[in-house]
Amino acid sequence: MTGALFAPSSLPTGTAVDYGGKVTDCASCVVRNRAICASLDAEELALLGKLGRNHRVNAGQTLMWEGDDAPVVANVLDGVLKLVLAAAEGREQIVGIVFPSDFIGRPFGKESPYSVTAMTDAEICIFNRKSFDDFANAHPDLQHKLLRRTLDELDRARHWMMLLGRKSAEEKVASFLLEMSERLSGQGCGGGPQSGFELPFGRQQIADILGLTIETTSRQLTRMRAEGLLDLPSRREIVINDRAAMEAIAG
Amino acid sequence: MTGALFAPSSLPTGTAVDYGGKVTDCASCVVRNRAICASLDAEELALLGKLGRNHRVNAGQTLMWEGDDAPVVANVLDGVLKLVLAAAEGREQIVGIVFPSDFIGRPFGKESPYSVTAMTDAEICIFNRKSFDDFANAHPDLQHKLLRRTLDELDRARHWMMLLGRKSAEEKVASFLLEMSERLSGQGCGGGPQSGFELPFGRQQIADILGLTIETTSRQLTRMRAEGLLDLPSRREIVINDRAAMEAIAG
DNA sequence: GGAGAAGTTTGATCCAGCGCAAATTCGTCG
DNA sequence: CGACGAATTTGCGCTGGATCAAACTTCTCC
Numbered sequence: 001m002t003g004a005l006f007a008p009s010s011l012p013t014g015t016a017v018d019y020g021g022k023v024t025d026c027a028s029c030v031v032r033n034r035a036i037c038a039s040l041d042a043e044e045l046a047l048l049g050k051l052g053r054n055h056r057v058n059a060g061q062t063l064m065w066e067g068d069d070a071p072v073v074a075n076v077l078d079g080v081l082k083l084v085l086a087a088a089e090g091r092e093q094i095v096g097i098v099f100p101s102d103f104i105g106r107p108f109g110k111e112s113p114y115s116v117t118a119m120t121d122a123e124i125c126i127f128n129r130k131s132f133d134d135f136a137n138a139h140p141d142l143q144h145k146l147l148r149r150t151l152d153e154l155d156r157a158r159h160w161m162m163l164l165g166r167k168s169a170e171e172k173v174a175s176f177l178l179e180m181s182e183r184l185s186g187q188g189c190g191g192g193p194q195s196g197f198e199l200p201f202g203r204q205q206i207a208d209i210l211g212l213t214i215e216t217t218s219r220q221l222t223r224m225r226a227e228g229l230l231d232l233p234s235r236r237e238i239v240i241n242d243r244a245a246m247e248a249i250a251g
Numbered sequence: 252m253t254g255a256l257f258a259p260s261s262l263p264t265g266t267a268v269d270y271g272g273k274v275t276d277c278a279s280c281v282v283r284n285r286a287i288c289a290s291l292d293a294e295e296l297a298l299l300g301k302l303g304r305n306h307r308v309n310a311g312q313t314l315m316w317e318g319d320d321a322p323v324v325a326n327v328l329d330g331v332l333k334l335v336l337a338a339a340e341g342r343e344q345i346v347g348i349v350f351p352s353d354f355i356g357r358p359f360g361k362e363s364p365y366s367v368t369a370m371t372d373a374e375i376c377i378f379n380r381k382s383f384d385d386f387a388n389a390h391p392d393l394q395h396k397l398l399r400r401t402l403d404e405l406d407r408a409r410h411w412m413m414l415l416g417r418k419s420a421e422e423k424v425a426s427f428l429l430e431m432s433e434r435l436s437g438q439g440c441g442g443g444p445q446s447g448f449e450l451p452f453g454r455q456q457i458a459d460i461l462g463l464t465i466e467t468t469s470r471q472l473t474r475m476r477a478e479g480l481l482d483l484p485s486r487r488e489i490v491i492n493d494r495a496a497m498e499a500i501a502g
Numbered sequence: 503g504g505a506g507a508a509g510t511t512t513g514a515t516c517c518a519g520c521g522c523a524a525a526t527t528c529g530t531c532g
Numbered sequence: 533c534g535a536c537g538a539a540t541t542t543g544c545g546c547t548g549g550a551t552c553a554a555a556c557t558t559c560t561c562c
Contacts, residue, residue: 085409087417088502095409106406108399113406140391147398148359150405155357155364157408158336158346164415165462166338169549203510211416216549218511235510235558251339420519454540467519469541486528486540504562511556518550526541532534 070112073105079122272304285352321363324356330373
């Protein structure tokens with residue numbers, strides 16, 4: 001599908017590889033202060049900038065496939081992507097959701113452990129993995145930032161394991177809505193979690209996040225609306241009316 | 252229970268803190284070449300050794316509690332520990348299993364995101380977290396090692412998420428047995444996975460790993476034995492008779 | 503603005519895994 | 533050895549969520 005886009009490069013390590021995208025301008029980058037690049041000074045940033053290329057990705061497009069060689073890593077500038085593992089018979093589990101300023105790809109390892117697919121149109125800043133690895137090894141602060149991010153991501157993954165293994169459908173949906181209201185509000189202008197927000201994905205994807213079927217997910221939302229816990233102004237909009245009750249349900 | 256053992260220290264950063272354990276002798280450490288310490292040369296190791304203390308832990312003893320301040324991190328020298336998150340009503344999900352040479356605790360963050368409990372008698376090498384953080388910041392190779400370990404752990408956690416969200420009880424048990432046969436054989440002398448091995452935990456804990464009840468877990472094992480897939484010589488011993496069939500079930 | 507496609511909701515039925523309780527096996531300590 | 537306690541297995545009924553199917557809603561594109 002996007003074969004040429006991410007084809008492994010045969011250029012020597014450290015050389016800027018052109019993936020066809022626009023040259024990165026780190027100084028004016030929208031996630032300059034939030035992404036791992038925040039650990040770098042102006043000079044280092046200029047070096048890293050030479051390795052990066054900006055790319056637009058369409059909703060639904062898959063950047064990397066589970067198990068395939070993944071010759072690139074990237075920062076997300078805009079949009080939302082999902083990390084997916086496939087089970088038997090077309091079943092899928094979403095194992096991570098990636099927001100702007102988050103990092104995607106697997107440094108120091110060549111196979112991608114999961115598929116990465118854009119859930120919305122997105123913009124990302126791509127690096128050749130090997131070049132990035134070398135750069136990271138030469139810049140401890142960047143690795144430190146990456147380590148912290150990975151530790152946070154691991155904590156989040158483990159909490160999600162508890163949700164998947166031990167929560168009921170109702171608890172799962174409530175937990176999900178609360179987490180999304182927090183992570184999505186982190187996006188826009190500051191402040192605490194917003195009661196109303198727009199989900200960047202549909203029912204099937206919510207189901208794939210929660211380890212449920214689309215029908216169960218839909219039924220839970222309908223029931224919560226009937227009970228006045230929330231409103232559903234449109235397909236992707238959620239308004240939490242009673243946050244305290246929602247938290248009580250989430251457990 | 253073990254309050255004094257891990258009480259936060261008020262000593263200044265970088266000072267060796269005595270937790271009551273024996274002084275670490277890194278040079279003769281059983282996990283010297285496998286733990287993150289393998290990134291250090293003799294001189295660095297001597298420095299780190301001054302910060303570490305060896306400790307014995309009894310089976311069932313909890314080192315850190317979910318949400319509590321966790322003033323220490325540690326390497327596991329011997330034994331097996333579990334990372335646990337509690338859900339409502341006494342339900343528990345095991346979110347990680349820690350083997351010798353693995354690292355426990357949360358560097359660069361003060362609250363422990365989960366409980367850490369010994370499943371067998373264990374021996375660990377403990378560091379004051381703040382001292383360790385400082386040491387790590389001064390030694391990029393150590394951070395690199397820690398980053399790689401954390402990335403691997405994240406991959407494992409995400410695969411476990413897929414298991415918890417999308418696999419049937421039968422698939423869960425098969426996957427579990429295969430993974431355990433690999434990780435446990437990594438322990439002893441080299442070679443591939445062993446068909447027979449001893450689990451370091453009982454049925455309830457297997458259930459807590461797989462997001463099942465103890466009854467369902469037991470029934471699956473009994474059924475697999477009846478079908479000749481495996482033998483159960485004793486409560487904690489497993490012998491996989493037909494690995495190929497087991498892999499086919501695991502999916 | 504209307505036809506078609508895609509996504510969502512709702513209904514009806516089914517069954518894998520849960521919950522409770524009793525029986526059994528295993529370990530261990532006097 | 534024997535008896536107690538803990539862990540595990542087994543039986544049985546039930547239910548939460550899955551599955552199958554159909555209606556409905558919302559977008560898209562002409």
